[in-house]
Structures are given as structure tokens and as C-alpha cells.
Amino acid sequence: MDGNGRWAQRRGLKRTDGHAAGEEALFDTVEGALELGLAWMTVYAFSTENWRRPLDEVRYLMNFNERLLLGRRDDLHAKGVRVRFIGRRGGRVPARVRRHIEDTEAMTAKNRRLTLTFAFNYGGRAELVDGMQRLAADARDHRIDPKKVDEKMIRRYLYAPDMPDPDLLVRTSGEFRISNYLLWEIAYSELYFTETLWPDFRREHLFDAVREFQARERRFGAI
Ligand code: IPE
Ligand code: MG
Numbered sequence: 631m632d633g634n635g636r637w638a639q640r641r642g643l644k645r646t647d648g649h650a651a652g653e654e655a656l657f658d659t660v661e662g663a664l665e666l667g668l669a670w671m672t673v674y675a676f677s678t679e680n681w682r683r684p685l686d687e688v689r690y691l692m693n694f695n696e697r698l699l700l701g702r703r704d705d706l707h708a709k710g711v712r713v714r715f716i717g718r719r720g721g722r723v724p725a726r727v728r729r730h731i732e733d734t735e736a737m738t739a740k741n742r743r744l745t746l747t748f749a750f751n752y753g754g755r756a757e758l759v760d761g762m763q764r765l766a767a768d769a770r771d772h773r774i775d776p777k778k779v780d781e782k783m784i785r786r787y788l789y790a791p792d793m794p795d796p797d798l799l800v801r802t803s804g805e806f807r808i809s810n811y812l813l814w815e816i817a818y819s820e821l822y823f824t825e826t827l828w829p830d831f832r833r834e835h836l837f838d839a840v841r842e843f844q845a846r847e848r849r850f851g852a853i
Contacts, residue, residue, distance in 0.1 A: 631656065631673055633803025633827030636729035646690045661742055662708060662833025666840060670745050670794060672716070674811050678753035679793060681722060695750065696727045702720075703734045710743030716789035717752030718760070722821055754813030761787030788814060795819065799841045800836070802828045820846050 631652055638648030648673045654723065663671045676691055678834070683691075699713075706713055715731050765787045768774045774783065786793055796812065796819045804825040808816070824831075 631675065631828040631831075632801065632805055634829055636803065637827040637829040638740050638765055640815060641747065645687060647692075648827075648829055649691060649694055653694075655831040656698075657702065659834045659836050660706070660711070660744070662836040663746075664711075664838070665833065668744060669742075670747070671797075672747040672749060672793070672812070674749045674752065674809075676717075676750045676752070677810060678718065678751060678756045679810065682698055692724060692727055693802065695748075696724075696730055703737065705739050710741045711738060712743075712745045713738045714745060714747045714790065715750050716747055716793075717750045717758070718756060719751070721751060723751050727767060745793070747793065749811065752789075752811075754808075754810045755759040757789055758809075758814060762791075784814070798822060800824065800839050802826050802831055803807065817847070820848065820851055 634648030634652050635645040636646050636648070637651060643645075657673065660671070671707070675695060680691070681688060703713060713734050719728050719731070759835055761784065765774070765779070765784070769776050769779075774787055795815045795817065799811070799816055799819045800822045801806075801807070806825070812819075820843050822842060824835065824839070826835055
């Protein structure tokens with residue numbers, strides 16, 4: 631969900647006002663996902679690299695994400711949305727935020743209409759590092775045989791092993807990068823880039839992306 635800072639700067643506002651404006655973008659897009667009948671949607675809310683931002687902004691984002699979660703979870707739950715988080719739960723994530731994450735996951739765990747996953751304190755390489763550490767420990771303890779390590783087994787060590795690989799990846803704000811997002815999972819995803827800044831993004835923009843996706847031919851290495 632990129633472009634909040636630039637959206638705000640263009641209006642002479644503070645960067646954090648751009649983050650605040652991103653809330654409506656997110657929940658309109660979630661409504662769009664429900665309308666489309668998408669079963670899975672994952673959004674990049676905070677990366678392991680975002681800690682490098684000024685302390686004020688980091689603090690704002692932590693409080694903002696927490697407020698957003700508490701303010702919206704009942705509505706999401708009522709709509710049949712399962713809310714989940716991928717990323718590192720420890721480190722600098724405040725214990726209170728972690729508790730709200732766990733409560734929200736437990737509260738919505740049985741919902742199946744849409745799984746809305748927040749990548750929060752998430753990095754694609756961090757995910758692989760965390761997984762490989764557990765895999766190596768399991769090999770050391772003879773719980774797995776190194777010769778049996780294959781793609782299917784590596785998947786079991788990702789943050790959300792049951793999450794299907796994304797069909798479509800949308801990047802906003804005119805940046806042509808992956809920025810450490812779902813590195814393993816997007817091997818065959820269709821990439822869609824738009825100039826739209828995240829706070830301006832609405833369900834119609836999601837529909838545009840899905841329409842373009844539908845026109846693509848996916849071969850997965852075959853012909
Ligand atoms: C994305 O918007 C929000 C987060 C990373 C939390 P940015 O803050 O990266 O906005 P730009 O890229 O500076 O415009
Ligand atoms: Mg950015």
C-alpha cells in the first residue's frame with residue numbers, strides 16, 4: 631500500500647495524514663474483494679525495513695494499525711472475514727499490539743469468506759530466514775531428513791503455509807519494485823503496476839487490475 635507520503639506531500643499535509651487517508655482505501659478495497667468473491671487478499675502494512683523511518687512515523691504507524699484493527703475488526707468479523715497476520719511478532723512490535731493481533735486472529739479464525747492477511751513487520755527474506763532456522767533445527771533434531779527437503783516442505787515453514795500463492799500482485803504509486811514482499815510466494819504471480827497513490831485507491835482500481843489479470847495468458851513455464 632504505497633504512496634501515502636507522496637499523496638500527503640502533494641496536498642501540503644503531513645506524511646502521517648497520508649497514512650490516515652489510506653484507511654478508507656483499504657476498506658473500500660476489502661469491500662471490492664468481497665464483491666468479487668476473492669477468497670484471499672494480503673496487504674503490505676509494515677515492512678521489516680520500515681523501522682528505519684523516523685521514530686515519530688514508526689510510532690504513528692504502530693498506533694494507527696492498532697486503532698484500525700480495533701475499530702474495524704467487529705465489522706470485518708460480521709462480514710465473514712478471517713483476519714490474519716504474517717511477519718515477525720516480536721522485536722520492536724509493542725506487546726499490546728501483538729496481543730490485539732492474536733485476539734483478532736482468534737476472534738475471526740472460523741470465518742471463511744475472505745482471508746485478509748496483514749503483512750506486518752514482514753519481510754520476504756526475513757520469512758525465509760525464520761523458516762530456514764526452524765527447518766535447520768528440525769533437521770538437527772532428526773524430525774526431518776535433509777534429503778527430503780523439497781519445495782513442498784519449504785512451504786510448510788513459511789508464515790502461512792495454507793495460503794495459496796497469489797495470482798495477482800498489485801503495486802501502487804508508480805514504483806516498479808517488489809520490495810521484499812512474499813518473495814517465495816510470488817514466483818508465478820501476475821504483476822500489476824499502477825501510478826495511483828494508495829490513498830486514492832478504491833475498489834474500482836482493484837477491478838481494473840483484475841480485468842487486466844483476466845486478459846493475461848498464464849503458462850507456468852509450459853507453452
Ligand atoms: C506506504 O506509503 C505506507 C507504509 C509503508 C506504511 P509510504 O509512506 O511509503 O509513502 P511514500 O512512498 O513515501 O509516498
Ligand atoms: Mg513508499
